[in-house]
Amino acid sequence: MMQVRCQRCGWVFTMSRDSIGLAVAEAGQNEHYLADCPKCRHGIKIRVDDLRRRLPADYVLPVPPPKPAPIHVKKEEVKNEEVRNGAEAGSGDRDQAQARAEDTGQDEAGSNLPAERG
């Protein structure tokens, strides 16, 4: 347990052992941990050394929550590439299909060629 006083509003709050441990884990290699005052949200600088001293020697630091990984859209790009290559290779067939569609009197705007549907 550790009592922390906010320099801005003078509010005193208590950090539990678990929150001290989490603070040390989040601080990592930093010299100070920035705690938020629960009353005015002012950032309070606390020396990590002071936090560490409050923890028992055998205290196991919790693992801070991992940062969200960037989302990759590579799979979709590869898929589109494959479709485009396939259409290029069969461009002759597409012309034939278009001619066939005109023969049967289908509306060109409404004709979806099977080659492009995947």
Ligand SMILES: [Zn+2]
């Ligand atoms: Zn405050």
